[in-house]
Amino acid sequence: MSTFDLNSIIRENIKQLVPYSSARSEYGGSASIFLDANENSIASVLENGYNRYPDPLQKKLKRKISELKQVPIENIFLGNGSDEPIDLLIRATCVPGKDNILICPPTYGMYEVAAQINDVAIQKTVLTPDFQLDLGKILRQINDNTKLLFICSPNNPTGNLLNEKDITILVESFKGIVVIDEAYIDFAAEESWLQKLSNYPNLVILQTFSKAWGLAALRLGCAYSSAAIIEILNKIKAPYNISLLSQEAVLNTLSYEPVVKKWISLINEQRALLFDKLKQFSFIEKIFPSSANFILLRVNNANCLYEYLLQQNIVVRNRSSMPLCGNCLRITVGTSSENESLLNALKNYKP
Numbered sequence: 001m002s003t004f005d006l007n008s009i010i011r012e013n014i015k016q017l018v019p020y021s022s023a024r025s026e027y028g029g030s031a032s033i034f035l036d037a038n039e040n041s042i043a044s045v046l047e048n049g050y051n052r053y054p055d056p057l058q059k060k061l062k063r064k065i066s067e068l069k070q071v072p073i074e075n076i077f078l079g080n081g082s083d084e085p086i087d088l089l090i091r092a093t094c095v096p097g098k099d100n101i102l103i104c105p106p107t108y109g110m111y112e113v114a115a116q117i118n119d120v121a122i123q124k125t126v127l128t129p130d131f132q133l134d135l136g137k138i139l140r141q142i143n144d145n146t147k148l149l150f151i152c153s154p155n156n157p158t159g160n161l162l163n164e165k166d167i168t169i170l171v172e173s174f175k176g177i178v179v180i181d182e183a184y185i186d187f188a189a190e191e192s193w194l195q196k197l198s199n200y201p202n203l204v205i206l207q208t209f210s211k212a213w214g215l216a217a218l219r220l221g222c223a224y225s226s227a228a229i230i231e232i233l234n235k236i237k238a239p240y241n242i243s244l245l246s247q248e249a250v251l252n253t254l255s256y257e258p259v260v261k262k263w264i265s266l267i268n269e270q271r272a273l274l275f276d277k278l279k280q281f282s283f284i285e286k287i288f289p290s291s292a293n294f295i296l297l298r299v300n301n302a303n304c305l306y307e308y309l310l311q312q313n314i315v316v317r318n319r320s321s322m323p324l325c326g327n328c329l330r331i332t333v334g335t336s337s338e339n340e341s342l343l344n345a346l347k348n349y350k351p
């Protein structure tokens with residue numbers, strides 16, 4: 001078991017930072033005349049109180065998410081997409097030009113980009129050929145300046161879950177923070193790591209409303225972690241990072257969880273059907289099993305097939321240039337008619 005010391009992980013300037021104190025964070029009571037935030041006191045054309053700044057800590061929405069996820073409010077951070085907590089975690093822990101993060105390609109591109117924007121070095125340990133964590137190499141590559149380890153499970157673009165045992169070993173031995181990105185966990189048969197959150201002071205779990213919940217346009221991502229880590233994220237975020245429009249919209253959709261569950265099973269049915277039907281094509285060399293709402297394929301010529309599909313008005317993601325993904329396309333599971341169109345297009349493809 002590692003002895004995790006948050007104090008040694010957080011940058012000195014962040015520890016000493018006196019955060020911006022907004023009007024709404026200084027006074028959150030129920031006074032009737034608000035003359036403290038230089039808002040337009042008359043109205044907004046949108047009515048419904050849009051002339052007022054929103055709750056900086058989104059307490060009402062967090063209470064609902066807390067009930068839904070069975071996670072205490074103090075362990076929840078809400079961001080403008082999960083991209084916001086990814087950036088904030090890097091900024092909170094990594095001294096530019098000195099510290100580094102470790103990622104396991106092929107994986108989600110934003111970890112690397114967020115690090116680069118912050119002038120933070122990136123260590124890469126490529127996954128094993130079966131897309132699992134290369135534990136030995138990761139443990140050898142981690143150094144005293146490695147502050148964050150990003151793990152994506154189910155992984156984008158490969159679609160598979162990473163072995164729970166391997167992740168456990170990393171969380172228990174790494175002195176920095178392990179971030180498990182669960183953007184696609186709703187589509188997986190296995191459980192989220194959320195239930196184990198309280199066992200690990202160095203664990204951050206990312207989830208999002210952009211995928212299964214069908215709210216990509218709203219931009220709402222969640223980070224779950226210890227109260228101490230959440231406090232730091234809250235301290236350095238933009239004061240009003242989630243608009244009232246987003247807070248209210250998500251609040252109003254949470255009661256539709258049964259509908260979302262239905263969509264998830266429909267998407268998973270379509271995924272199984274696609275997986276099966278794609279086997280008929282000889283130019284598809286490998287269909288990788290997926291626990292997400294997309295499937296990675298290895299084909300004989302990815303660029304060629306990509307261009308052909310574009311001509312048929314079907315756009316997929318060409319992932320050929322990523323490590324271990326030579327000649328691979330990533331295809332999002334569509335509606336049944338979209339998937340039928342895809343299969344028809346493939347039937348007419350002359351490789």
Ligand SMILES: *Cc1c(COP(=O)(O)O)cnc(C)c1O
Nearest residue numbers: 081082083108156183208210221
């Ligand atoms: C889509 C995706 C996200 C979601 O990002 P948002 O900013 O919440 O829309 C996060 N991580 C991974 C791996 C993704 O594929």
